[in-house]
Amino acid sequence: MNQTLKLIYSPETYEKITKSNILIIGVGGIGCELLKVLTNSGYRKMTILDLDTIEATNLNRQFYFRKEHVGMSKSLVGKESVMRKHPDLDITAIHGSIFDEQYDVEFYTQFDFVLCALDNALAREHLGRMCLKSNRIMIDAGTGGFSGQVNVIKRFLHQCNNCQPSKGAPQFAVCTIRASPSQPIHCVTYAMALYNLLFGPLDESNVLAGLLDLAQIQSCDKSDVELLKSLGIRTFNKLFYDEIKQGLKGYSKEEDANAINQNKYPISYEDGMQNHEVYTNIDQSKIDQEDDKVQPFSYYVDQFVLNFVKIMQTPGVGSFKFDKDDWDSVRFVAATTNMRTFNFTKKFKNLDPRLVEGDKMKYLSVNQVRSLGGKIIPAIASTNAIAAAIQISEAQKVLEERWGKLRMNWIQPTYEKIAPTFLPEPYNTCNHCSHRNVYMHIYCNFDTTKFATVVQLAKSFGLNDYDICGFSGTVYGLNNKQMKRDGCNERNYNKILSKFYQREKPYSNLIYSIYEQTSGKKYYWQLGCKYEFILMHRPDVEIPQISKKTQLEDSFQQLRTLRIQRHEELNQMRLSNLERFSF
Ligand SMILES: Nc1ncnc2c1ncn2[C@@H]1O[C@H](COP(=O)(O)OP(=O)(O)OP(=O)(O)O)[C@@H](O)[C@H]1O
Ligand SMILES: [Zn+2]
CATH class of the missing domain: 1.10.10.520 (Ubiquitin activating enzymes (Uba3). Chain: B, domain 2)
Structure with missing residues (x-):
């Protein structure tokens, strides 16, 4: 055990750190700082993922990159530079976007937690959703000039980034002529x-x-x-x-x-x-x-x-x-x-x-x-360093499972301080992270129940646009164009539910979700306008059983009220968003 680290951590924590497997998304300003601190703090196994290549403008603060690296992949160069100092580490570098299909729920589940060092809201929202789905804790950081924020999201415990749609005009870090502009x-x-x-x-x-x-x-x-x-x-x-x-x-x-x-x-x-x-x-x-x-x-x-x-x-x-x-x-x-x-x-x-x-x-x-x-503001290296350091201190709490100690941290230039605050609880109507989005549990035997039965069930609930999703993605999408075009719906209709989980027997805590969508349009989905039913494997239940039968009417009443509220909110938000941007 490294002697210096021994003075800092307890033997248990040190062991957890050295054995953990973490995912770092984004190897930019904050990402480089994260890599530096993580590798000096005993973390040994990590995967780093970034879609971009190195720009001349990155060199002033993304210190793993040199002039000769301009044009090369950030994650690959990042890995090489770190490994020169720490040759015995186990680092996997991926040059790709987190939006790529192969980074599905299964991909996320191999990691203990996820550190987010992204620079855009779309990617951050996507990552947030994937972490929720895969039940992985996300430690997120963002900076702009001298201000910054570090946020931790543990499913069902803290507000996710869909709980409250962000308000106010966003600001952007000094940006850059990126090789592949995405915004x-x-x-x-x-x-x-x-x-x-x-x-x-x-x-x-x-x-x-x-x-x-x-x-x-x-x-x-x-x-x-x-x-x-x-x-x-x-x-x-x-x-x-x-x-x-x-x-x-x-x-x-x-x-x-x-x-x-x-x-x-x-x-x-x-x-x-x-x-x-x-x-x-x-x-x-x-x-x-x-x-x-x-x-x-x-x-x-x-x-x-x-x-x-x-x-x-x-x-x-x-x-x-x-x-x-x-x-x-x-x-x-x-x-x-x-x-x-x-x-x-x-x-x-x-x-x-x-x-x-x-x-x-x-x-x-x-x-x-x-x-x-008019909104572009410069990126400040020291703010990135502070944000990354806070992320890693939150990471330690995660490994030690000190859930009550996790904090939202604000880096505030005006008061020259870092202000930790309690992490807010899930917004009680959030359809992504609140318990209330699980309106019904349905038990059935995954080895005998076919998707056909689930489709019938969904129909009997009155759902007319929904996806049935397993851990690694959509298995049946009623109005999902791609699934229809590829014939997936037809192929999967007569398959049994365990078909997609056969590698993982016994499937004691495996689930499928049925997401209702009120509109196929992406922004509705993103803002959480969907309702969720959870299918759970119970070997002794031959005919699907709804766990909260007596509340069925209540649930639908809630759904209806929520739907009306959401539509009003959405329309207002969408209008003001569209005015500001045309993403
Ligand atoms: N969808 C995505 N998948 C993977 N990485 C992403 C994705 N979107 C953004 N990133 C990465 O997140 C990192 C954010 O870092 P940072 O904020 O320092 O931005 P930057 O583009 O390197 O610098 P600048 O401040 O000049 O914009 C970038 O390296 C960017 O490539
Ligand atoms: Zn939420």
Whole structure:
């Protein structure tokens, strides 16, 4: 036993630490700090997962990465760097997204707990749900500037991140031109850096430095509008067509380049302008109001070049910095943001952006871009270090099973302190983590009951849109398009329930859940508008039995009331969310 650690931990705790197997999601600012502290605190076995590659902008605080690593996988380089110092550790590095299907409930159950070091709400929510489903404790951290928060979620004990929809405008850590932008904010950051590069002073640290031949752009005759326009078009094609087509610079690893290639869509100025007539009706005298709307795609293609010309002709060009009160710069940045979004929009089908509803990435209006651009705040390395240290101290409580000692911790710059507070209990109508979401228990013999019986049962409850889920995912989805298309429903209909659990006999605590969904739309599901029935294995019960039969009517009454309340809340929330973002 390491002598220093012996002074810190009791022998029992030390043993638990050395034997634990943990999952770390995100190897960014907080993730690197976590790795450092964990590996110096006796933890030996861990899996680290990150989807991204290293950017030049990460180097100032993500200290496991060096200049020569730019373009390489964060998790793989992270592992290599740590193992150089601690060669005997057992670290698995995964270059992938937690949204990937293979990271199912079964994947999570191999770990003792999960440390979350993510930078976006969508991924965090997903992780939260997976931890709830797999009954794994999630220790989550987030920072923004000098503020931060560390939160612990143990199922049924603490509020989950669906309990209360987040209020207030989110802020973003200094972001970055990410190799694979997954949120509008990443595209906005790129666009702002591009503005500063093209029209600002020479700045070696600009993350896009070296991307364009600036000498040619800056030395051109600014009174020649036609020349400026052709330069604008050439710049457009270079950025959004050539660069994207070639594969991103710095991708040394072949598989990275391939993975990215599949999700990239080059767009040339000429193609982008194809539907140009769509927007010629826009009343230029009401351009301010037009800035509130998401315009057709070609509008932004045109705006890129128009504003390029305009800015190039503005006296003082060469010393500009993105300013959210300067409308030419805002419109240029909005146009760039949307082009970049196009480049990385995965399911793009049509030039009209309004047809890509439901896609994670959508186009933004000029005003939305302006508002996002104003909210970017810098990432501070020491805040990340504090957050990671708190996470690890909470982790120790988890291993020691001191549940009552777990805390929500606020890092508050104003008061120069870390404020631990009690973790709130589950919101009693939360359909994800509250006990109340389990409205009924149904006992049946998994070895004899078929999914057909469960389907009949669900029908008799009056459910008309539901999924039956086992530990490792959906087995039967009544309206699940993919399951229907792949013939899964048909195939599974006559199978017995134990079919999906055969590796795990005896199945004493295995369950299936029936989730009712009030709408197939993703945001409803995310906000918890679903009702849950739990099927449990009882070898002696041949005909499925409902455990709380007498409360059946009550349960439905509750469901109905909840449904009405939820719909009202949802509608309000959805509207205000949609106004802010178009995720
Ligand atoms: N779905 C996901 N799956 C896996 N990792 C993710 C996912 N979403 C985000 N991440 C990772 O979480 C990490 C968050 O780290 P951090 O907040 O430091 O962001 P960053 O992109 O490295 O830096 P910046 O502050 O410049 O945005 C990133 O490395 C990012 O790749
Ligand atoms: Zn909850």
